[in-house]
Amino acid sequence: MSQEGYRSPALKADTSLNIHESQRTNPGKTPIQILHEYGTKSGNLPVYVMEKAEGEAHQPSFVFSVKIGDVSCAGIEQCRSSEEDEKQLQSCQCRGQGPSKKAAKHQAAEAALNILQIDAGAVNIPVKSESNGVVAETNNHPNSVGILQELALQRGWRLPEYTVLMEAGPPHKREFTVTCRMESLSEKGVGNSKKGAKMAAAEKMVSKLQSLSGCSEITWTPKPSVRFENLRNSSAESICLLRRNPLSIPNTDYIQMMLELSKEQGFEVTYFNIDELTVNGQYQCLAELSTSPVTVCHGTGISCSNAHNDAAHSALQYIKIMATTK
Known part of the structure; x- marks a missing residue:
């Protein structure tokens, strides 16, 4: 991938050339990859933080900062000269800005590479x-x-x-x-x-x-996390039924009830069997909901299916409390 589209406006021409020269020894590598490989070797993985997201939906703008070890890149001004000592170098500040999160991260990573004076060819990581x-x-x-x-x-x-x-x-x-x-x-x-x-x-x-x-290339993207504020404000059918009706009716299929609620509200439910039995010899299960924050509830029963149903019941009770508490 060409790096021209990600060149930071705050970078000096000579250091920019150094980065491009080093990338000729590692064709196809992006600044994010090179910085990550350097972090893997040094024991300090880069940490990216989104500082700002603004603009219209059709023309967004993102700003990301990156920190790796003691070096922080979180400003837009020109960095200090590479000839200054390490302490001054570590106080350098720059950041990445772009029309997408990935583009902004690329700029931040490229700025960090220039600060660190990294020769990508010297990063001894498996190709x-x-x-x-x-x-x-x-x-x-x-x-x-x-x-x-x-x-x-x-x-x-x-x-x-x-x-x-x-x-x-x-x-x-x-x-x-x-x-x-x-x-x-x-x-x-x-x-x-x-x-x-x-x-x-x-x-x-x-x-x-x-x-x-659907193929070896991973293109799957996660659904946005469902926050409990969304559940409190929802007036959909399943969540309203959950608020109104008691969860103490015998022989209720709570697994099906949870499935309908999760489909309606847009979160996923995963059940994990625990191999170890309780002291009473019952099966155990965990129900995990992909809400934000993640919800995990425990269930027990005389069989795996009963344990799943009990875990779903516990999760529904928790959602009912959270969805009605203002």
């Missing part, structure tokens, strides 16, 4: 290829954890979250179950170590994203 904004390693064993992290950074999503759901087995043969959550999606992985289970969960998540995209 990667970019496909539709998703980075995949060129060997036969792609690092799914890295792919998900790169995907989140490039698209402005929340970073994937990994949670150890269960640990079982004797000390010499432990088995771990890890949950990978990314936006509204969740997947579980099992392995003989936490790292192995994490990798397995990430691989499943990559496969799910490819499946939802």
Whole structure:
């Protein structure tokens, strides 16, 4: 991708040329990728912050700042000369502005590269290829954890979250179950170590994203998170029925009720079975709602389906309280 469209107006011509010269040794790499690779090697991943979003819907304008280690890029003025000492260099301030979040991030990243005087050819990271904004390693064993992290950074999503759901087995043969959550999606992985289970969960998540995209290139985009303020202000049929009617009627299919409510309000529900039984020998389940903030409710029952129904019931009770509290 040509970098001409992302050149920061605050950059000096000579440093700009240095960046373009270094990118000839890494053809096809964007400033975001090069800065991320530098951060991976130095142990300080870049952090992007959206400072401003303005303009009309048909002509938006975004401003992003980036911080990597002790170097912050969060102003628009001209940076100090590269000949000054490191302390002065770290006080340099610049930012990226563009008609899209990605364009603004590109400008911020390019400005950071100029401040850091990074030679992209010296960043000793395995060569990667970019496909539709998703980075995949060129060997036969792609690092799914890295792919998900790169995907989140490039698209402005929340970073994937990994949670150890269960640990079982004797000390010499432990088995771990890890949950990978990314936006509204969740997947579980099992392995003989936490790292192995994490990798397995990430691989499943990559496969799910490819499946939802309909091809190997990940084009899936998450739905906007549903906030509880939206539920409070909603006058749709299912949420109104939930406000009016009690949740204590025997033999009610709360799973179906939750499904109808989630479709109406635009959030997703995922059920996670917990392999370990309760002290009373009942099955356990977690129901996760892709609301903002994320809602997780627990359920138990004499079977997995009963545990799901109980978790859905708990989630409906929580939504009912949140949707009626002003």
